[in-house]
Amino acid sequence: MRRIAEAATRGPWGLNPIKAQVDEMNTLEPVCALLWPTELRTEEQTIANGEHVAAFDPPTVLALLDEIEKLRQELAVLKPVYDEARMGSCGDCDQAMREAPMRDEDEVLGPCDVCEEMYAAVERAEAYYWRRDTERGVGA
Numbered sequence: 001m002r003r004i005a006e007a008a009t010r011g012p013w014g015l016n017p018i019k020a021q022v023d024e025m026n027t028l029e030p031v032c033a034l035l036w037p038t039e040l041r042t043e044e045q046t047i048a049n050g051e052h053v054a055a056f057d058p059p060t061v062l063a064l065l066d067e068i069e070k071l072r073q074e075l076a077v078l079k080p081v082y083d084e085a086r087m088g089s090c091g092d093c094d095q096a097m098r099e100a101p102m103r104d105e106d107e108v109l110g111p112c113d114v115c116e117e118m119y120a121a122v123e124r125a126e127a128y129y130w131r132r133d134t135e136r137g138v139g140a
């Protein structure tokens, strides 16, 4: 997709409804012409299609691809942290858990503030991903 966007004329593009075409905005050179409306496509839909083509001009597509790449890199960094947070607890709590059998019942404490915060963040993240996947219909 990047190769296609980089090969296209630079943009930005805009709809020229008078000439029923998408133009290169800086030069007003036509990029592509719109087809006449048919029985299957109204004039409004034809214009909407032209606006869509113009809105997804090369600079926009390249910016979207850059954003996706940036988010993928962030995810690659954050996913292992998330997975670890999901499974574990801080060093202090790990230590307390290991020593728990050797302590009196009332001496064993719940998770510390750091762990509580981490568990809450994991819950928020899981709720977010569950909602997002549900909205996308993933697994449905």
Ligand SMILES: [Zn+2]
Pocket: 089, 090, 091, 092, 093, 094, 111, 112, 113, 114, 115, 116
């Ligand atoms: Zn802890």
